[in-house]
Amino acid sequence: MRAVITRALLLATGLVALVFVATAGFLTYAHAAATAAEADRRDTAVVTGVLAVSADPDAVRGTIARTAAGAEGRLSVVLPDGTRLGAGRGTQVASVEGAVVSVVPAAVSFPFLPLLLVLGAAVPAVGAAVWLGHRPFTPVLAALRDLTTSVGRRVRLRGPRELEVLAESIDAASSRTAQLRAKEREMIADVSHRLRTPLAALRLDADAIGPGQVADRIRSAVSTLGHDVDRIIQSLQPSDDEAATCDVAAVVEARMAFWSAHAADQGRLCEIDVGEPCWVPLAPDALGAVVDTLLENVFRHTPPAAPVGVSVVRHAGWVTLVVEDGGTGVADPSSALHRGSSGGGSTGLGLDIARAAAEATGGTIHLERGRLGGARVRLRFGEADSHHEPASPRAWRLWQGHP
Template identity: 80%
Template sequence: MRSVVTRALLIAAGLVTVVFLATAGFLLYSQASSSARAADQRDAAVVAGVLAVSSDADVVRGTIARTTAGAQGRLSVVLANGTRLGAGGGSPAVSVGGATVSVVPATVPFPYGAVFVVLGVAVVTLGLAVWLGHRPFTPVIEALRALASSTGRRVRLRGPRELEALAESIDAASERTSQLLAKEREMIADVSHRLRTPLAALRLDADAVGSGPVADRIRSAVGTLGHDVDRIIQALQPVEGESTSTCDVASVVEARMAFWSAHAADQGRVCEIDVGEPCWVPLSPDALGAVVDALLENVFRHTPTAAPVGVSVVRHAGWVTLVVEDGGTGVADPSSALHRGSSGGGSTGLGLDIARAAAEATGGTIHLERGRLGGARVRLRFSEADSHHEPASPRAWRLWHGHP
């Protein structure tokens, strides 16, 4: 802010200085020209006074020589008999008894010395103006600094009334946002608690189904849903001082694919799984499991039942890459597929956003491409736990070659 004020003051004072210098130069030159004309008129009047009492050529010639204009060769006299005395041939200035006195105007030099003096005074005045101009802005700058450093706390400042009003508006907006967030958390907690009742009924119904692969999968799905509801409720009450957890991507993917591979077998899908060696990322197992579930749910929801699906995990150079690809028709609008809430298939549109948020939380990226199976390939790069490389940029890449 101080630099902006300084530039504004320099521009304003500079313009005033330029106008001042131009005006001063014009006035000084005009004054010098007026003084030269007045001196010429005095010289002509002296010669005219002599002509009034005598027309003797020698007397007139001596008078001309004693004047400044005559000594410079700019004053001449034409007597009544036509005799010209002196040099120069300017316009007639005075006529006396048939004689004419003429003066050639003098060349007036530009007063550079005086202009340089004025310029020096103007430069000093310019610096003084900038220094004094900062003083009225000091309360504004201090108030803006207080406003900029008030992130996360109530804004309290003293300054111009407009900035105080702005601070009050920011406080009101912050308080309103906090209230909305609190209401949102209460609503989510209320909905989650209400889901526990139908979940309990589903568990009873699942137990009544009996035994068999289908019943086991139903019970597993109900158990997963109940676990997710509990996790949502716990997330609404974070534990202060809780350390950042890590998880093994390979083990989490294997655990989640135990469910999804069975689901793929029921549909007749080919399911390829390649998790490789253990690799740790700074995410909780539940968070990474939610990513895997979101991506696989997209595949099973938006691709034909016979379309193959592949899941792989690769560790390389401080990055852990999770790839989920399918043999479907691909993404119709990859430019907006990563926008939160955007979906072309009638779903909530949060699956890819959940994956993107998890990758970016570790400093990684998400890539949307065409895969080797012919459909979409979502490639998530997670920063490996305890790695010290810089975060990748850009975080969200949307790459798509060809059209489905």
């Protein structure tokens, strides 16, 4: 902001200084021209005064020689008999007793020295004007600094009324956001708690089915769902473990054990390539929820025979998780990447959960066309203990529907 103000002041004062210097130069030149013209008029008056008394060529010639214009060869007199006295052949300026007086206007040079003096005075004046011009903006800049350092607390400003109103609006928006987040957490906690009763009934029914491959998968799915509900409830509680890390490769392998079996039941080709261990600053449960969310989207919104691929790549301080499918792609990429909006009949929270996890590590989410022909979700996580710059800008590239 200070740089913007400085540029504006420099532009304004520079234009004023330019007009001032140009005006001073014009006035100085006009003054010099007027002075030269006045001197020529005086010389002409002297010569015409002599001609009024006597037309003697010697007297007139001597008078011409004593004038400045005559000494410079710019003044001449033509006597009634046609005799020309003096070297100048200029414009007629007077006629006395049949004699004609003419003078060549003096050449006036541009006054560079006075102009340089004016310019030398204008430069420090511009500097002083810029310095003084910053003073009225000091309260504004101080208020803006307070705004930039007020994240997570109420804004108390003492400055221009407009900025005070802005601070009040920011406080009101922050309070409203906090209320909405608290309401959302309460709703999630309430829904999760209510799910425990039907989950308990499902667990009893699964145990009553007896042995078998299908029964084992049902029990595994019910157990996973119960674990997810417990994890949601636990995530709503304040946590002091902000240094949690996890191995992306290990978490993906663990979760794909379940999803691979599900893919086999549907006859769906499932490609998995996790590579070497790579650690990111996320809790294992949080990353597991991201993997489950992305795979659930694939299984819900693509045909059973559509292939699915999951890969993990570590490179240059980033860990990239890619989930792609052979479906029809994303019909509305803009809606798919906005919280609570979905064109597929779902809650619209899946990709937003993945985006939040990636951005929590300084990374990004990208939605594009994959090599299998459908959508590809590419999550880039900042690697743990890697001092790299955050992704800039934090934005996602939309899937355009073209290869």
